Amino acid sequence: MATTCWADEDCPLGLSSPTQKPFTISRPLTRTNSLEQSNTESTRKGKEERMKPQKMDGKSKPGVPYGGMTDTWVKKHRLIYIGATRHPFILSIRDGTVDLPAFKRWLGQDYIFVRAFVPFVASVLIRAYEKGDESSGDMEVILSGLGSLNDEIAWFKQEASKWGVDLSQVAPEKPTQHYCRFLEELMRPEVDYTVAMAAFWAIEAVYQESFAHCLEEGSKTPPELKEACQRWGNDGFGHYCSSLRNIADRLLEKAASGSMPLVKVSEDVVSKAEVTFLRVLEYEVDFWNMSCGTAGHSAPKP
Numbered sequence: 001m002a003t004t005c006w007a008d009e010d011c012p013l014g015l016s017s018p019t020q021k022p023f024t025i026s027r028p029l030t031r032t033n034s035l036e037q038s039n040t041e042s043t044r045k046g047k048e049e050r051m052k053p054q055k056m057d058g059k060s061k062p063g064v065p066y067g068g069m070t071d072t073w074v075k076k077h078r079l080i081y082i083g084a085t086r087h088p089f090i091l092s093i094r095d096g097t098v099d100l101p102a103f104k105r106w107l108g109q110d111y112i113f114v115r116a117f118v119p120f121v122a123s124v125l126i127r128a129y130e131k132g133d134e135s136s137g138d139m140e141v142i143l144s145g146l147g148s149l150n151d152e153i154a155w156f157k158q159e160a161s162k163w164g165v166d167l168s169q170v171a172p173e174k175p176t177q178h179y180c181r182f183l184e185e186l187m188r189p190e191v192d193y194t195v196a197m198a199a200f201w202a203i204e205a206v207y208q209e210s211f212a213h214c215l216e217e218g219s220k221t222p223p224e225l226k227e228a229c230q231r232w233g234n235d236g237f238g239h240y241c242s243s244l245r246n247i248a249d250r251l252l253e254k255a256a257s258g259s260m261p262l263v264k265v266s267e268d269v270v271s272k273a274e275v276t277f278l279r280v281l282e283y284e285v286d287f288w289n290m291s292c293g294t295a296g297h298s299a300p301k302p
């Protein structure tokens, strides 16, 4: 057992503890009061004010505070968000105490995940194309993501041979299987573009925030793991995540504003997107737990 990864009872966030779950999804989430009131004049005005400094054009604005729906979610579900982005596995990389077998396990499993992630991103690209909004720039952002996934797959192969991991012999563990199945579900035609986009942003953002933390000043990340951290923790990837976030916020804003013909349907889209965001965070926590060797689950899946 790795000494650097916490057992369930040691986890300060209580994410795996059966008595201390910060959040469980037993039924679809209802939206917060502020979201429910989004069509009232005062709330709408307040929202416009908050959004003012931001251009909702899909361009990245690092360092600029967000005022969109994704920001509301991150604040509302802070505990699980921190659980996913400051997981003991990541902290062990950052403090240099990471267990090598754990890192190798993560490498093999993440290769399987990334292969499944490619068709998911391709499906989001198709949705962006079908939307027919050329001026939004969504397709360009998603296409750049697909391009870097091509490099990423090559990197996994190279990294695996560096660490003596035979990728052809790696079998998917349960959390990997579940996460890949979730991606497949998101590719179904009945899933809204807004929901898929929110999931896409959340998946990328967790890795960006996690690995950027390993590169911050004062971190003791071992030199041989720096390249892995650079892959998702670099500024370019940060800009890309901001672009994804802006797209998700724009789509969510449109759904919540009631500007769509079927208000009820669009409200449903916003709550589905929030549930999907939470499920991504849970799958990410499960994935890190698996990498540590603590194959616990953060919450039961419906």
Ligand SMILES: Cc1ncc(CNC=O)c(N)n1
Pocket: 110, 113, 114, 117, 152, 203, 204, 206, 207, 284, 287
């Ligand atoms: C489990 C997981 N989540 C997110 C990412 C980042 N996206 C693509 O690489 C990843 N590689 N693996």
